[in-house]
Amino acid sequence: MNRILKHRAFKTTVIAATVMGVVGVAQARDQIRIVGSSTVYPFASYVTEEFGAVTDYPTPVIESTGSGGGIRLFCNGVGEGTPDISNASRRIKLTELERCQENGVTDVTEVKIGSDGIVFAQSSQNEALDLTLEQLFLAVAAQVPVDGELVDNPYEEWSDIDSALPDREISIYGPPSTSGTRDAFEELVMESVSEEMEAYGGEGYTEIRADGAYIDAGENDNLIVQRLTEDTDAFGIFGYSFLVENPNALVASSIDGVEPEAEAISAGDYPIARSLFFYVKNQHAEDVPPLYDYVDMFVSETMIGEGGYLTDLGLIPLPEAEREQTREKVAERAQLQVSDL
Amino acid sequence: MSQSFDDISAQLKRRHRKSARLKWISMGALGLAGLFLVLFFADMLVKGLPAFQQAQIQVEIDYNEDASRMGRAALDPEVSRLVSRTFERMIPVQLRNNPDLLGTTETRWVLADSEVDQYLKGNRHKLSESQQATVDRLVAQGDLALKFNTTFFTSGDSKMPEASGILAAAVGTVMTLLVTLAIAFPIGVMTAVYLEEFAPDNRLTQIIEININNLAAIPSILFGLLGLAIFINFFGVPRSTPLIGGMTLALMTLPVIIIATRTALRSVPDSIRHAAFGVGCSRWQVVRDHVLPLAMPGIMTGSIIGLAQAMGETAPLIIVGMVAFIPDVSPSFTEAATVLPAQIFTWAGEPEKAFVEKTAGGILVLLAILIFLNATAVMLRKKFERRW
Numbered sequence: 027m028n029r030i031l032k033h034r035a036f037k038t039t040v041i042a043a044t045v046m047g048v049v050g051v052a053q054a055r056d057q058i059r060i061v062g063s064s065t066v067y068p069f070a071s072y073v074t075e076e077f078g079a080v081t082d083y084p085t086p087v088i089e090s091t092g093s094g095g096g097i098r099l100f101c102n103g104v105g106e107g108t109p110d111i112s113n114a115s116r117r118i119k120l121t122e123l124e125r126c127q128e129n130g131v132t133d134v135t136e137v138k139i140g141s142d143g144i145v146f147a148q149s150s151q152n153e154a155l156d157l158t159l160e161q162l163f164l165a166v167a168a169q170v171p172v173d174g175e176l177v178d179n180p181y182e183e184w185s186d187i188d189s190a191l192p193d194r195e196i197s198i199y200g201p202p203s204t205s206g207t208r209d210a211f212e213e214l215v216m217e218s219v220s221e222e223m224e225a226y227g228g229e230g231y232t233e234i235r236a237d238g239a240y241i242d243a244g245e246n247d248n249l250i251v252q253r254l255t256e257d258t259d260a261f262g263i264f265g266y267s268f269l270v271e272n273p274n275a276l277v278a279s280s281i282d283g284v285e286p287e288a289e290a291i292s293a294g295d296y297p298i299a300r301s302l303f304f305y306v307k308n309q310h311a312e313d314v315p316p317l318y319d320y321v322d323m324f325v326s327e328t329m330i331g332e333g334g335y336l337t338d339l340g341l342i343p344l345p346e347a348e349r350e351q352t353r354e355k356v357a358e359r360a361q362l363q364v365s366d367l
Numbered sequence: 368m369s370q371s372f373d374d375i376s377a378q379l380k381r382r383h384r385k386s387a388r389l390k391w392i393s394m395g396a397l398g399l400a401g402l403f404l405v406l407f408f409a410d411m412l413v414k415g416l417p418a419f420q421q422a423q424i425q426v427e428i429d430y431n432e433d434a435s436r437m438g439r440a441a442l443d444p445e446v447s448r449l450v451s452r453t454f455e456r457m458i459p460v461q462l463r464n465n466p467d468l469l470g471t472t473e474t475r476w477v478l479a480d481s482e483v484d485q486y487l488k489g490n491r492h493k494l495s496e497s498q499q500a501t502v503d504r505l506v507a508q509g510d511l512a513l514k515f516n517t518t519f520f521t522s523g524d525s526k527m528p529e530a531s532g533i534l535a536a537a538v539g540t541v542m543t544l545l546v547t548l549a550i551a552f553p554i555g556v557m558t559a560v561y562l563e564e565f566a567p568d569n570r571l572t573q574i575i576e577i578n579i580n581n582l583a584a585i586p587s588i589l590f591g592l593l594g595l596a597i598f599i600n601f602f603g604v605p606r607s608t609p610l611i612g613g614m615t616l617a618l619m620t621l622p623v624i625i626i627a628t629r630t631a632l633r634s635v636p637d638s639i640r641h642a643a644f645g646v647g648c649s650r651w652q653v654v655r656d657h658v659l660p661l662a663m664p665g666i667m668t669g670s671i672i673g674l675a676q677a678m679g680e681t682a683p684l685i686i687v688g689m690v691a692f693i694p695d696v697s698p699s700f701t702e703a704a705t706v707l708p709a710q711i712f713t714w715a716g717e718p719e720k721a722f723v724e725k726t727a728g729g730i731l732v733l734l735a736i737l738i739f740l741n742a743t744a745v746m747l748r749k750k751f752e753r754r755w
Contacts, residue, residue: 064716067692072526079453079457085694087693090691247718273493274491
């Protein structure tokens with residue numbers, strides 16, 4: 027039991043005792059604490075449940091806070107009150123890792139668990155749509171080039187962008203800025219398209235329009251799916267697993283001619299795909315004994331392998347060599363360095 | 368009298384028309400509110416009642432060598448995909464804990480996979496044609512049926528809809544409310560007693576009074592932020608526990624209890640106090656032996672309503688980490704727990720379709736408890752109410 031643990035435990039005990047006359051005895055934790063991405067949440071909570079059921083340890087507690095929110099909690103410091111693992115649907119940012127290290131969280135292992143595609147889908151009552159990445163960009167950017175000049179996005183209907191597209195109002199439900207899905211969307215769609223356009227001067231442009239065409243729909247991807255079944259004119263941006271769970275209600279648009287399917291995403295053919303991660307605080311490994319048992323279970327072939335349980339839930343497995351790499355990193359508890367990012 | 372009789376009777380007619388119109392409008396408003404209520408209940412019942420039934424399947428479990436590594440090997444391959452994974456993954460654990468089982472067989476009813484359940488209930492499902500044929504055959508044989516869903520009441524949350532239940536959340540709710548009650552009731556009642564019976568009526572007490580009324584009206588999420596800043600970050604109370612949840616909700620319930628108690632104390636007529644003072648009681652004796660007992664029914668009613676309000680609260684609990692995936696029943700006040708409304712919120716966010724009925728089922732249970740609590744409050748008031 028380290029000093030911080032004792033300190034926290036003491037205060038807790040005092041409160042418990044004064045407040046209700048119950049004296050709680052605090053100890054090194056048996057219960058892992060996990061925070062982070064809502065995209066990784068369905069996979070991670072499946073593993074936590076399995077872990078709770080087949081081991082003698084209590085089921086880890088997992089909170090869905092969004093990738094950014096999770097890493098912020100994770101990097102708050104070392105000690106009983108801080109999470110042991112943070113899930114992320116994008117890689118940790120340099121600034122985040124630096125903040126982590128400033129707060130004493132210096133020994134972090136990065137674990138890559140698989141891939142996820144970001145789908146652009148609508149209610150299945152509509153015809154499937156073929157979009158290019160550029161059309162998608164033009165539909166959501168705050169400012170777009172018209173005759174070489176940047177102007178506030180004038181497009182109100184899809185047919186304004188390209189006359190081949192339907193004349194439906196542009197209305198897109200998407201994730202808010204704390205979401206990893208949003209980060210990945212900005213990087214993979216906004217930046218990659220705008221860097222090719224002269225009007226932006228070769229720099230990545232990530233401003234999303236705020237005139238009502240793009241609607242922040244909260245961290246909850248399921249809410250976006252529900253809205254799409256009611257608002258059949260609208261599109262939604264969310265993780266591939268939600269498409270897998272709602273095969274009859276939703277139809278996804280192909281992007282640059284590629285349908286969002288497991289193989290295409292895994293092979294990197296589908297343009298809006300990202301990797302899923304979680305970050306382990308190695309400094310907690312001693313105080314939280316089950317920590318690496320859980321990590322080992324997560325990266326085992328029965329979970330993240332081809333045909334593993336998590337693939338049933340929509341996780342797209344990494345190629346075999348990369349899965350091996352992940353397991354090696356876990357085995358040696360590889361420390362993530364600033365220079366890795 | 369400058370007005371003629373005709374003028375007056377015309378005016379009277381106008382006034383009658385006006386009051387008739389007002390009556391119709393208010394009846395319309397009531398009807399509309401009633402209609403919404405009926406629609407809401409009907410929707411919840413239609414969606415939620417199926418949650419109280421769950422598909423179960425009768426299988427033969429063959430505890431062989433292979434089953435100690437992979438549970439699925441203990442089952443007939445034809446049905447192994449139809450059985451809930453929550454059952455299958457426990458087979459190796461059982462074999463490890465009880466090696467004598469090896470080589471024996473057993474036939475029993477176990478939970479079926481949620482896809483089977485959804486298929487039987489006529490909802491969207493992901494069973495293949497051949498699996499559907501197998502299910503139909505098993506149903507005809509009587510080896511597969513919808514039965515009363517005891518799992519819903521005896522287990523905690525699960526990623527597998529067929530195995531998820533409300534027990535952990537219900538226990539968490541009880542523990543959280545106990546903490547809330549233990550903090551808010553004594554502090555609230557004593558505060559009210561002081562303000563009503565002892566405090567002088569001056570600027571300071573007036574300011575306190577205004578602030579208490581204000582507190583009762585501020586959005587509950589602010590109490591969550593307060594709980595995070597003070598209890599968790601400053602005092603180091605562990606996140607996600609009934610202790611922190613109860614403390615946060617106590618902040619929210621305090622003003623409700625204070626206001627209810629003050630009203631109850633105020634309704635005790637002064638003649639009682641005067642009589643007690645008249646026989647030489649001290650102020651403390653007057654309050655303890657005469658005023659408080661007479662005000663108790665009112666205080667209880669207010670507290671129950673305050674607690675019922677706290678019970679339905681999710682917003683402040685998100686901030687203190689109680690809205691999380693917590694399948695185990697919490698063993699103590701300082702270990703992770705969740706509460707009923709938080710459980711409903713979590714289920715509503717699950718991608719699987721089968722969770723829709725769990726969500727509605729959870730709402731039905733929560734509503735039933737709330738109706739019970741509020742009915743108790745009304746009963747207490749009816750039974751002990753005194754008119755002076």
